[in-house]
Every structure is written in structure tokens, then in C-alpha cells.
Amino acid sequence: MHPQCFLLKPFPGEGNPAGVTIGGSIARRADTLSVRYEVRGNLSKLSIPAAAEAPRRMDRLWEETCLELFLGTVDSAEYREFNLSPSGHWNVYRFDRYREGMREEPAFTSLPFAVRIGPEALELSMELDVGKFIPAGKTIEAGAAAVVKTVEKSTNYWALTHPGPRPDFHRGENFALEFPPGQSP
Numbered sequence: 001m002h003p004q005c006f007l008l009k010p011f012p013g014e015g016n017p018a019g020v021t022i023g024g025s026i027a028r029r030a031d032t033l034s035v036r037y038e039v040r041g042n043l044s045k046l047s048i049p050a051a052a053e054a055p056r057r058m059d060r061l062w063e064e065t066c067l068e069l070f071l072g073t074v075d076s077a078e079y080r081e082f083n084l085s086p087s088g089h090w091n092v093y094r095f096d097r098y099r100e101g102m103r104e105e106p107a108f109t110s111l112p113f114a115v116r117i118g119p120e121a122l123e124l125s126m127e128l129d130v131g132k133f134i135p136a137g138k139t140i141e142a143g144a145a146a147v148v149k150t151v152e153k154s155t156n157y158w159a160l161t162h163p164g165p166r167p168d169f170h171r172g173e174n175f176a177l178e179f180p181p182g183q184s185p
Helices: none
Strands: 002-006 021-029 034-039 067-074 079-084 091-095 115-116 119-131 140-149 157-159 177-179
Touching: 021 140, 021 177, 034 067, 034 140, 079 119, 091 140
Parallel strands: none
Antiparallel strands: 002 021, 021 034, 034 119, 067 079, 067 140, 079 091, 115 119, 140 157, 140 177
């Protein structure tokens, strides 16, 4: 299947003090999502966590620069939140419904992803086995988002859409990308 490209927008009124663009793509093949994020611009204005020697599951990654992915299905209120730090640290949370029942998703004991950082681009990519938590034959709804910290300590919130008065990546309107069941290769 062809990848769906996305471009995130900063929350209205926050501006873009770092002058970056954030986009990427997601493609589904059977039970695998290929996810790619790109942060482009002058990265010296961003506060980017240093690469960890031993990446591990950690809480509160959204307090620093963090790329986020939200996944659910069209027929359920349940969803997962993936937090991906440029450091390599990660977490996956399961929610029963909008902001309720948050707990770590036990289906993941590791979440390997690749991060490349250059002077003008941060790229993150991963192959995600969604079969661990999404039943076969279900259409996936996805929302991409990012929390960006600048070296001046400002925090900006980026998402596909910002329908509310405050940044809120959990709102259903942000789950704007759909991926129907794929065929096995």
C-alpha cells in the first residue's frame, strides 16, 4: 500500500519559534505500520534529548521534545498512545476511551526505532507490529503529533488538527488518517 503523507501544524497562536516543519508518512502492510517522522529546519533552535546508551520504557517523555502516534480502530473508543523520544526512550499507553483508563500497554516490552539527526533534519522511523493489539481485519485510525521544546524553553504542540481551545492530541478529530486492512504479502 502507498504511504499516506502528513504535515503537522503548530497549535494556533503558539507560532513556530524554531522555524521547523514536521511531517512524515505512515503505510500499512498487513499487520505492520511503517511510520516515518521528519523534523526539518534549523535544529540548533530545538532542545533535543541526547541519544541514550540503553533506550528503555519511560514515563513523561512529552515533557521534552517527543514524537507521538495515536492508534485506534473505527469501531472502538479504545486507543494507544506511542511516545517516541529522539533519545531512543519510548512508551506505549492504552486508553479505554478518551483520556480514561490510561495504563502501560503490556504487548510491548521493547519498541525499537531508528533516529537520525543532522544539522537540518531529525528523522525517526519504525516498523510497528499492530497485530499485537489490533485484531485482523480492522481499519486503523491514526493521529500523528509532536511536542517540541526550544532551547529558549518554550514548548510547542503540533498535530494534524487542533479542534479545541487547548492542545489535545487525544481528541477524535486528530485520528484523521485511516488505514484499511492490508493484504498479506
